Amino acid sequence: MRLVVQVKLLPTLEQASALEATLRACNRAATYASRVAFANDLKDRNGLQKVVYTALKATFGLSAQPAVRVVKKVADAYTALKANLRAGSLGSPTTKRYRKAVGSPVVFRPDAAQPFDDRCLSWQYDARTVSIWTVDGRMKGIRFACSPDQFKTLVQYRKGESDLVCRSGKWFLIATCDIPDPDPYEPVDWIGVDRGIVNLATTSDSTNHQGRRLSRYRRWQARKRAELQAKQTRSATRRLARRAKKEKRHATQVNHRISKEIVSVAQRTGRGIAIEALGGIRERVRLRRDQRGTLSSWPFHQLGQHLAYKARKAGVPFLEVDPAYTSQCCPRCGHTERANRPDRDHFRCRRCGLAGPADVVAGVNVRDRARSAWVFVTAPAPAP
Incomplete structure (x- = not known):
């Protein structure tokens, strides 16, 4: 079975600045590649890569492997969009949401997650650090922290890509772990x-x-949401977003x-x-x-x-x-x-x-x- 392990990065100010610049550059490149894919109806990874690969390296300052990851990220986004349309998650073809989804290219947020593979991200488990490619060069010795159980799973079963994520100024790596399934036993009942x-x-x-406790918590959050929504200010909107994430957690x-x-x-x-x-x-x-x-x-x-x-x-x-x-x-x-x-x-x-x-x-x-x-x-x- 496939699980993900989230570890928290503890970068210095210099390292955090480089990570932020890298995330923004990768997402600008992904938005550009998405527009090209939409305009030319290039949704397959190989065809899109032939068209945008050179521009991603020359214009956005990406190295070879990060450029390939950006192309795959765009192709996966259109694959997910197609699956959602087929499943009806965006409504019927006559709805405004559906028409907007099919009528414009996918746009990536400046701080959207970016996948890194083993060529541009390496783990030093003994030192509890990672080395990652950035637009300012290879950043080595970025410390990370996680629980003992997560660390054990990471060392034994990590495989494939890891996503670099920034949430509220905090940096995380979400690593994919491929854990072997134990054989289920014959239940007695x-x-x-x-x-x-x-x-x-x-x-x-x-x-x-x-x-009951969760219900009371949700009702209290609903009252606070109503109070903030009534203010209709940018500060209230930001606080609403933070409250929604807290309630979900x-x-x-x-x-x-x-x-x-x-x-x-x-x-x-x-x-x-x-x-x-x-x-x-x-x-x-x-x-x-x-x-x-x-x-x-x-x-x-x-x-x-x-x-x-x-x-x-x-x-x-x-x-x-x-x-x-x-x-x-x-x-x-x-x-x-x-x-x-x-x-x-x-x-x-x-x-x-x-x-x-x-x-x-x-x-x-x-x-x-x-x-x-x-x-x-x-x-x-x-x-x-």
Whole structure:
């Protein structure tokens, strides 16, 4: 499996100035190459490189390998744009967003990330430094810092490109690590996980990860956003951007903590993890106006992604099951009816009388469906 490790660079003032000049030069070159690609309909890497390679070196001061990386960066940007258009992420062809995307070349921000390969970036692990190409020459001895676990992963599994990133005046290298997948074990049972808004995750073991604290935090952030938006100043706009990033980091940390705990329990008990496949929930569910912001900003998908990759890294079996009626179906008798769940928190079967917390019942149903699905997945193929 492929993971990324983010390390923080600790450059001197001279080194930071050279890195900033390099990032700006590379992105100016990428914007130029993007315009050429758009005007001549050159979206393949080799064809574009033949046209712009000389200009990138002569006009923007790039060496050979950074110029090649810039061309690949532009080609990858148009590949990603094409994939988003095909997937409908930019709306239908009649929308303003779609027409803007296809009607103008891709433009790169002055501080956009720039990839470096092993020819223009080298790591000195013993000294905890890197050596990187810049427009002012090769910069050696730039110190970096990371956690012990990240450093161990970096030394053992780093492979391929690393991206140079500048965020709020701080410098980072995001390195790609290719980690071998451990073989998943045969689970003795499953842990069903039900995801929600009031309760972020509830397992079939009745473990409840509540979202009240995160909900209060989000409501407080929403009030602060409204106050700043009312000011309509440039300073307020900058503070809004910083608050949005802080809120996103907070939600990500909560999801990391929850997923790490669930995966560790599954690994310790020899069980697998099953969740509901909640793809397309925005298209399936119609909500009141006051509920739309809550659902749209809730990180359902991110929690599922964290569970999936952490389970894969630990060798824990992972399944996504059909989410239909998991909160209305009785796990004892199978009776399914909307009246089985009279309110958000409680479940009571109208046929057999089974009662309990609604989210726990949903987690049990997810677990039971994983048992059936795993038997089907691992069943031997019929003989020809």
